Amino acid sequence: xxxxxxxxxxQNPPTSTAYSYSRLSALWDQHRQxxxxxxxxxxxxPLGSVLTLLVIGVALALPTLLSVLLGNGESLSQHWxxxxxxxxxxxxxxxxxxxxxxxxLLKERYQLKNARYISPEEGxxxxxxxxxxxxxxxxLRKNPLPGIIExxxxxxxxxxxxxxxxxxxxxxxxxVENVQLDLAWVNRLQEMARFANRLVHAxxxxxxxxxxxxxxxxxxxxxxxxxxxxxxxxxxxxxDAFIRRPFLYTGFFYGLLGALLSWLVVSIVILWLxxxxxxxxxxxxSVFQLRNLSFMGAMELLxxxxxxxxxxxxxxxxxxxxxxxxx
Amino acid sequence: MIELKHVTKSYxxxxxxxxxxxxxxxxxxxxxxxxxxxxxxxxLLKLIALLERPTQGKVMIGGVDLADVxxxxxxxxxxxxxxxxxxxxxxxxxxxxxxxxLPLQIAGWPSGSWLKRVRAALEKVGLANKEAVLPQTLSGGxxxxxxxxxxxxxxxxxxxxxxxxxxxxxDLSEEIMHLFQDFHQVGVTVLxxxxxxxxxxxxxxxxxxxxxxxxxxxxxDKHSIT
Numbered sequence: 001x002x003x004x005x006x007x008x009x010x011q012n013p014p015t016s017t018a019y020s021y022s023r024l025s026a027l028w029d030q031h032r033q034x035x036x037x038x039x040x041x042x043x044x045x046p047l048g049s050v051l052t053l054l055v056i057g058v059a060l061a062l063p064t065l066l067s068v069l070l071g072n073g074e075s076l077s078q079h080w081x082x083x084x085x086x087x088x089x090x091x092x093x094x095x096x097x098x099x100x101x102x103x104x105l106l107k108e109r110y111q112l113k114n115a116r117y118i119s120p121e122e123g124x125x126x127x128x129x130x131x132x133x134x135x136x137x138x139x140l141r142k143n144p145l146p147g148i149i150e151x152x153x154x155x156x157x158x159x160x161x162x163x164x165x166x167x168x169x170x171x172x173x174x175x176v177e178n179v180q181l182d183l184a185w186v187n188r189l190q191e192m193a194r195f196a197n198r199l200v201h202a203x204x205x206x207x208x209x210x211x212x213x214x215x216x217x218x219x220x221x222x223x224x225x226x227x228x229x230x231x232x233x234x235x236x237x238x239x240d241a242f243i244r245r246p247f248l249y250t251g252f253f254y255g256l257l258g259a260l261l262s263w264l265v266v267s268i269v270i271l272w273l274x275x276x277x278x279x280x281x282x283x284x285x286s287v288f289q290l291r292n293l294s295f296m297g298a299m300e301l302l303x304x305x306x307x308x309x310x311x312x313x314x315x316x317x318x319x320x321x322x323x324x325x326x327x
Numbered sequence: 328m329i330e331l332k333h334v335t336k337s338y339x340x341x342x343x344x345x346x347x348x349x350x351x352x353x354x355x356x357x358x359x360x361x362x363x364x365x366x367x368x369x370x371l372l373k374l375i376a377l378l379e380r381p382t383q384g385k386v387m388i389g390g391v392d393l394a395d396v397x398x399x400x401x402x403x404x405x406x407x408x409x410x411x412x413x414x415x416x417x418x419x420x421x422x423x424x425x426x427x428x429l430p431l432q433i434a435g436w437p438s439g440s441w442l443k444r445v446r447a448a449l450e451k452v453g454l455a456n457k458e459a460v461l462p463q464t465l466s467g468g469x470x471x472x473x474x475x476x477x478x479x480x481x482x483x484x485x486x487x488x489x490x491x492x493x494x495x496x497x498d499l500s501e502e503i504m505h506l507f508q509d510f511h512q513v514g515v516t517v518l519x520x521x522x523x524x525x526x527x528x529x530x531x532x533x534x535x536x537x538x539x540x541x542x543x544x545x546x547x548d549k550h551s552i553t
Contacts, residue, residue, distance in 0.1 A: 026435040033432060044420075232416050235376075236477070237406035238433040239399075326378055 030245065038249035041222070049254075052218050056258025056305065059211050061265040063204035064301055068266060068293050070196050076288060086167065087180045088149040094175040099147050102175055110166060111154040120145045146177060208308055211258065215251050215312030223247060223320040235326040247317040248310060255309020259302045267292055328354040328485060328516040329375060334384035336370050336540075344370040346540040347384070352518060354389075354484075357511035359527040360520040362537035368520040371537070372487050375518070376410050377401050389484065406434050409478030409486045413493035415470040417462040423449070423473050424458035430481040448476040452506060468499035475506060479515075486510055488519040492526070504530055 042049045088106075090099055099117050107115055118126070123145040128134050153163065163181070171179045223230065233243055274290045281288035293301070329352040336345040345367045352358055360368050373379040374386050377393060386393045388404070396404050417426050427448055428441045436444075449455050452472040462470055471491060478486060488507065492500035504519070504526060511517045511532075521527055527534060536544035 026437070029437055030432075030435060033438070228416070229418055232418065233429070233433060234402070235378075235405065235410060235416070236430045236433060237402045237404075237481075239402045242402075242433055 030242065034245035035249045037246040038253060041246070041250060042253060052214065052254060053258050053261055055214050056211050056254060056309075057261030057265060059207040059214070060259055060262035060301065060305055061269075063200055063207050064262055064293065064297075065266045065269055066196075066200045066203065068270060068291075068297070070193070070200055071297075072290055073196070074193055075291075085150045085152050086163075086170075088151065088170060088176055089178040089180065090147040090149065091175055091177040092146060094147060096147070098175050099149065102173060103149050105173070106149070106151055106170070110151075112151050113154050114150075114152040116150045118148050118150065120147050123148065208304070211255065211305070211308045212312040212315075215254050215309045216316040218254065219247050219251050219313040219316040220320060222250065223317060223324070227324055230321070230324045231326040234324075240321055243321060244314075244317050248313050251309040251311075251313020251316075252306050253309070255305040255307065255312070256302060258309070259305025262305070263293065263298050263301055328352055328356070328389055329518065330385075330387040331371070331374070332385040332387075334371075334374065334381045334386060336367075336374065336379060337382045343540050345374075345381075345537075348537070348540065348542050349384075350535055350542055350545065352516055354516055355511065355514045356533070357508065357517040358519075358533040358535055359530070360518060360535050360537065361522060361524060361527060364522065366537040367540040368522075368537055369489055370540075372410075372489050372518070372520055375485070376408055376487055377404055402433075406430065406481060407483050407485065409475075409481070409483040411471070411474055411478050411486070411488040411491045413490040415462075415474035417470060417473055417477075419461065419463055422459050422461055423454065423465070426462060426473055427458075427476045427480050430477060434481060444480055445476075448480040449473075451479065451509070452476045468495050468502070471495065471499075471503060472506070475503070479510060484516060486515050486517045488517075488521075490521055491519065492521065492523060497526070500526055501529070508532075 088102070090102070094102075096117070096119055099119070103115050103117055106112065120143045124143050127145065153166070167179045167181060170176060230243055270290055270292045277290045278288070329350075331348055331350050334345055334348045335343065337343045348367065348371065360371060362368055370379060374381055374393075375388065377396065380394075388408070391404075393404070418429070421429075424445055427445045431441050431444060432438075445458065446455065449458055452475050454469060454472055454476065457465065457469065457473075462473060465473065471494070475491075486507065491507075492503050495503065500523065507517050507519055508530065519527075534544070534546040535542060536546075
């Protein structure tokens with residue numbers, strides 16, 4: 001309490017000016033000045049600043065690029081697993097009429113997007129068309145293909161326990177020989193995606209640390225170079241917050257500009273990869289196109305960069321500012 | 328305005344810089360602090376500016392015991408004290424105007440109010456036409472005057488100077504001392520540490536002499552004009 005009254009007695013309150021001047025606009029004024037000073041400092045050593053920005057830009061670009069590619073991969077694998085069907089193989093003696101009955105039953109019991117009966121004859125025609133091998137039956141004397149029903153459930157995740165139960169139930173149907181859902185590759189793909197996801201996170205964490213350290217070190221050097229200035233400012237009544245402010249803005253701007261740079265790098269790389277990947281997809285009769293970082297993703301990147309820069313500067317400046325006292 | 332009561336300051340290895348020193352400066356008073364180097368002049372000023380804390384005794388400014396001023400409040404006390412050193416300590420990358428405006432910026436004055444105050448301060452030290460130049464283009468005497476302008480721009484109640492003329496030739500030194508006298512005449516409490524006895528005798532103000540950390544002579548009766 002005594003301390004407060006001490007400072008109040010000795011304080012020179014800016015409210016005694018002719019200006020109507022609130023604390024808030026004083027703070028705004030000081031922040032504007034600090035931001036201006038920090039931009040001035042960044043611009044005064046262009047080479048050093050650009051090098052720092054490049055390090056930050058590359059460090060942020062790497063995990064960002066990987067996560068964008070991963071996002072593309074995930075959308076692609078979703079597209080594929082969405083197209084996965086369950087194939088119900090009917091037994092040899094199941095005729096078309098029974099097949100229709102089974103199909104109606106399946107439609108009633110489960111929520112299906114689609115169900116289609118393919119008779120042995122139709123299957124053979126398809127087979128001959130797809131493979132280009134004609135007159136197979138004449139050689140085999142008998143159509144070896146069973147009738148099948150292809151169904152596509154509404155449910156997206158075909159790996160779920162629910163779908164597994166369906167398969168087991170359908171397998172028991174009279175007239176059904178077997179039910180197949182090739183989940184192995186879908187599972188494998190999902191595992192790989194999960195692995196890649198973790199890899200990206202680990203990488204993002206490590207490279208985020210790099211950004212933190214690079215900015216922290218830059219700010220530390222900057223406080224060292226400004227020892228005298230800090231001493232003078234303290235001598236004429238600067239609070240720690242006042243001294244810290246320009247350094248924090250510098251860290252913030254470094255982070256933000258570095259993130260902006262990494263956005264640019266990622267966009268260029270994506271653009272560069274787009275043409276060959278589109279061609280590759282086209283060879284698989286797909287119209288897949290590599291997508292760039294979304295707008296929200298870019299905003300997250302900028303935010304992450306700015307926060308990392310701010311945090312790095314805060315740590316560095318707090319460690320330094322206490323050691324620098326006027327003598 | 329400034330009061331020291333039995334102040335002792337000892338550093339490590341038992342080096343005693345001040346020993347039971349007491350003195351009182353009334354508001355608006357001007358005094359010189361003299362003595363050989365190492366007599367404790369700088370330490371005394373540092374205690375007042377809160378650059379050091381006393382080992383024993385009490386330091387008070389304007390009725391406030393500095394022992395009650397916590398670390399976080401030090402900046403607010405320093406804003407009421409203008410300090411001048413032998414070295415002007417100007418920021419080399421900012422022009423004269425920005426150097427002088429620094430205390431206003433630090434104290435949170437609106438930037439719109441700086442111009443008038445900085446101009447007034449520079450005019451007082453006779454550098455009204457130099458506001459746009461960088462400090463290193465100025466002479467030593469001019470740089471010291473810029474640092475004085477910076478010390479007074481915030482209209483402090485107390486002005487402390489530690490060997491402010493140490494680097495200057497006699498003519499310039501006298502000019503600077505007259506500047507301090509001008510501030511004293513408008514009501515600022517001024518305490519100047521200097522070992523230039525010839526010069527301070529000429530000024531006809533109170534002279535406090537320190538020897539080995541003790542006040543050995545306080546020329547209140549001989550020289551005081553108030």
